[in-house]
Amino acid sequence: MRRLAALVFVLLVARSDAQDKKDDLYPPIPTVDLKRKEPVEYAKDIEPIFENKCMTCHAGGTLRGKYDMSTYEKVMKGGKRGAKVIVPGKADESFFFRACARLEQPMMPPKTDEPLNSQELSLIKLWIDQGAKAPTSVRVKERPVVNLPPVLVKPVRAVAVAPDGKSIAASRGNQVHLFELKTVPAAKKGDKDKTEWAYAASLFDPQLKTPDGKPAKAAHISLVESMAFSPDGKTLATGSFQELTLWDVAKGEPRQRVGGFVDRVCAIAYSADGKRFATGGGAPTEDGEIKVFDAGTAKLVAEIKAGHSDTVFGVAFSPDSKLLATGGADKFVKVFELPAEAGQPAKFVKSFEGHTHHVMGVGWTPDGKKLASCGADNFVKVWDYEKGEKIRDMQGHQKQVTALAFVGKTSQFVTGSGDASVRMWNADNGGNVRSFPGASDFVYAVSASPDGEVVVSGCEDGTVRVYNGKNGTLLKAALPPDADPKSGEKK
Structure with a gap:
């Protein structure tokens, strides 16, 4: 009986150690004090982050968790979790922020994708804490000026x-x-x-x-x-x-x-x-x-x-x-x-x-x-x-x-x-x-x-x-x- 108890103890400790090591691979992402005087603006500050880190899985024909992030209205509507995804004025109670900060499962973006950095996460937190306000302007994307490629850049792509x-x-x-x-x-x-x-x-x-x-x-x-x-x-x-x-x-x-x-x-x-x-x-x-x-x-x-x-x-x-x-x-x-x-x-x-x-x-x-x-x-x-x-x-x-x-x-x-x-x-x-x-x-x-x-x-x-x-x-x-x-x- 003692041997069985000892074996169970060892297995529990091993499992705990394994979980600790797994958690160490994906630690929480810290936020920083942005020292901003002007309010965070959705179109200028937040939407570019969503496009870069979120919309691959949450826009167009792919809606993981039935969550569409292609517009502000859809972001606020939420997916299968409903409006609890973003709680205006309360970032710490918002599932979206907690998932991005790796404080709650499932992580966003997933473990296999590039996570948000502290600057991006802090902007999202501040935006939510400031009321998760709607965009006050339309973001106009600059049309890139295309010029000839460098002389040594000659890949055969087709x-x-x-x-x-x-x-x-x-x-x-x-x-x-x-x-x-x-x-x-x-x-x-x-x-x-x-x-x-x-x-x-x-x-x-x-x-x-x-x-x-x-x-x-x-x-x-x-x-x-x-x-x-x-x-x-x-x-x-x-x-x-x-x-x-x-x-x-x-x-x-x-x-x-x-x-x-x-x-x-x-x-x-x-x-x-x-x-x-x-x-x-x-x-x-x-x-x-x-x-x-x-x-x-x-x-x-x-x-x-x-x-x-x-x-x-x-x-x-x-x-x-x-x-x-x-x-x-x-x-x-x-x-x-x-x-x-x-x-x-x-x-x-x-x-x-x-x-x-x-x-x-x-x-x-x-x-x-x-x-x-x-x-x-x-x-x-x-x-x-x-x-x-x-x-x-x-x-x-x-x-x-x-x-x-x-x-x-x-x-x-x-x-x-x-x-x-x-x-x-x-x-x-x-x-x-x-x-x-x-x-x-x-x-x-x-x-x-x-x-x-x-x-x-x-x-x-x-x-x-x-x-x-x-x-x-x-x-x-x-x-x-x-x-x-x-x-x-x-x-």
Whole structure:
């Protein structure tokens, strides 16, 4: 009996010690005396904190605890806890403050996210103690002035293989370069001519100017974040900060520039019938931006508002072009039914939850029955579209999986990762088909020809790597002629 009592005592002490150690990892956040003379103003002082630290989980399509923080009125209304979330004049009795200060569970933001600092917490406490007053003004966000990126900032954030598999488009900083499969005459008589990938041209917008009026000599002012070929290969769409350009590939010149985006255009996809293209983007911590355009006129067909509560990084049309799958920083994969005609609203169909970090890319199997997604949680996932359930997790990448592209009308797809690796997978059985070595830095983008013969990756080091898609052999580490080996970049 004594032994049993002693054992129970030891277990209780161990449990207490474990809990103490756990609590030490998440200690309460102290407040400080701000020594403010002027009252705390909601729009100026509080709303920016909520946007930065809270709205990923409490705005748009994601409302944890049924708590919407997108407006002052909704903040004060509360979620499933009701008005007790914020008690005007009494911060110490307000659940919101206590959760942010890590004095009460559940913590806000969650343990896995960046907590409020003492300055932010103290501002919220003072605002509540002062009566949690409504905004007296509307916060006007400053429009950023975008200029050319620094000379050495030349990541390849977007790549696309043309439908015929004979040409490649790739960004490099704010530039867009084209590479083609060319025939090289044999060095000796009697030998066969060879084919190899070589630089072909660069796309420049002659009307593009910097904020001070100088010619930009580039495709965009800011970094090129996304691109896609039309199914007929005649048009290349490239996305950058607040704009998208449609290029006439044969002429090598801009056909049309589309503006009006709130932030970066992070993803572009064409429908299989070539009639429409979709974009994904949006400012961080704000509602994601999803737009669908007529491919011929570039007129807006539909805009899906509040589809995601954060930036959208992936868009993909279903094989029949009727549905659009999207993935965003709010950790969701979602599917929307697109309108048959312009002016009609898109309809939310279903969502898939399982990623624990940003969803960076999405795609459909050719039969439209499965979806694949990749995320910053290092996972690739395959979903049963009809059942709305996850089929499997696919592991192999050691860092965030940044991009995903299906190989033509097959169940195979390629992914790129921050661990400098490129892989090909099979969505039907979850198998890792092959790996593509050679990258020396963070991989941002991947693409593949419809027949799977060509696989391409874009890397932080500014290099476009072209692979034999059938055996994984590196065919070319492509660079434009102006790439300076003495610049200090990795080659």
